[in-house]
Amino acid sequence: MKKLTSNFKNIFLVLTGIILLAVISSSVVHSLVKDKIQQSKEEKLLGAVRKVLPAYDHFDTKPTEMNDGVEVMRMYKAYDKQNHFVGAAVESSSNNGYIGHIDVMVGFDQLGQILNYVVTEQNETPGLGARILDWFKTNHKNQSILGKNASTANLSVRNDGGDIDAITGATITSRAFLFAVRNAYFAFTSNTEQVASAVNLKADSIQTPTNH
């Protein structure tokens, strides 16, 4: 069969036609699956919230948002059966990982002590930066942040004068992770009157998170 000649008109028409078909087919698939994607995202987020919170009866499914002009933090407050505040999960992030964006969900008890954390998004180097998934929970030397309170401990890497041992060979990722954790703490303390009085707002003694 004879192929179409390669003149400008044909080329333009064919390419435009293919682009249109591509856009249409992609859009169709997207609209079919859109809800599933949204659902997966929400499940992942709420799963992370449940995992890091202390014992609770219910929590705010709609988070309180905090914007310091650079980063956005979202706090999910949790309560017991008598509606007393028991703690919160705060989602925060950093764009300064080795590769790029890191999202963390940190769980605090009423006093701002870190109970647990879940890294909800990262693209760091596997075996190195990706170890933030469990490194800072491991009770080995001084790397764990669990049980620590940002008002009494300096949650930065040793290189920056902090108390936490970074991942060997992944200082940049560790630094970004801890930055996100400190941001989470700030959101936590500045947003709950109950906490602010409990920790005497010692937050100012901690290095202010700056976006570097």
Next chain:
Amino acid sequence: MTYFLIFISAVFVNNIVLTQFLGVQSIFDVSKRINSAVRFTAVVALIMTVSSVLIYFIQTLVLQPYGLEYLRTLAFIVLIVGLVQLTGFTFKSISKSWFMNYEIYRPHLTANCVILGVALLSINKNYDLSEYIVFAVSSAFGFGLVSLIFAGIQEQLKLLNLPKRMEGLPIILIAAGLLAMAFMGFVGIAK
């Protein structure tokens, strides 16, 4: 992130070829001679800089506001292909020899992970326009640096007496691995 940090990161600490594997395919072909390595890098730098501006605007003015992020790949590909085509036309009207050289590189340019990869990385890092441009130029520089080093390495490899099965790609890959290891030594720089 200061521009200097972005530069150091893209060229040394996080060299896009040796740590992100972008442009690996092209490096092995293009770095056979130093001349072609330099010329190819120059063209890549040109296209990356121009494309970065266009891609940035498409991302921030069209894709993000209208929730069309899923069309990103398609949009960027159309843009890159169009740009490579346009550059070809421009070279054609400038000089015949420029155009001839360009034609040789065209397949490598279009099917090159570098341009698209750098665009995607920029979006991931939430760079603004100026940071993206610096990143693009730095990445081209990093690519060029590795090409040059590789051109030198490939010259040396020709002189070796290798087991038959290791000749060609295997030894080049192992050399690349050792080079990647060497570059890992730069990790401490970006503080």
Next chain:
Amino acid sequence: MKDSNNNILTKGLIKNNPLLVLALGMCPALATTTSGINGLGMGLATWFVLLCSNITVSLLKNIIPEKAKLPAHLIIIANFVTIAEILIQAYWPDLHDNLGIYIPLIVMNCLILGRAEVFASGHSVFKSALDALGMGLGFTLALTLLGVIREFMGTGKTFGNIVFPGEYGALLFVLAPGAFITLGFLIAGMNKLKKQS
């Protein structure tokens, strides 16, 4: 000499293995094979795109003018990569997180572009589909093998199952240098295998 259908299907496994013999698709191969499951996922995603693209290019081969082949093929491939990315994001979100930017980069995979240009644009839809099946299988197997080796040597695990404790692993294999070196040795091994068969 016309390729028999059987030949088209099997040549992608050893004789013409896309990754280990033709050296196509090295960029995603090195980047995503940090573990067996990632390599397998990437291989399957690429296989899907290859199959759809080969079929479509073959269907449209008489409409695409000669000079428009490269852009047309790229756009067709980009279309299926987009669809693949949307589906992976919806049904396999963990894989989507692991593969990251390398899913869109499937577009630049020289294997898919190469098969479209060299084979699908000149053969029937059926033969093009067979070609995609064979080449895709070879690529997926190669990627999975690379991933399994790197994961095993680097962390002592196979598909996430611990075989020996991680501390005895050579972390290098999971990192960039290990990718290059392992692939180098695999290709050398494949050279030897090819010469013998």
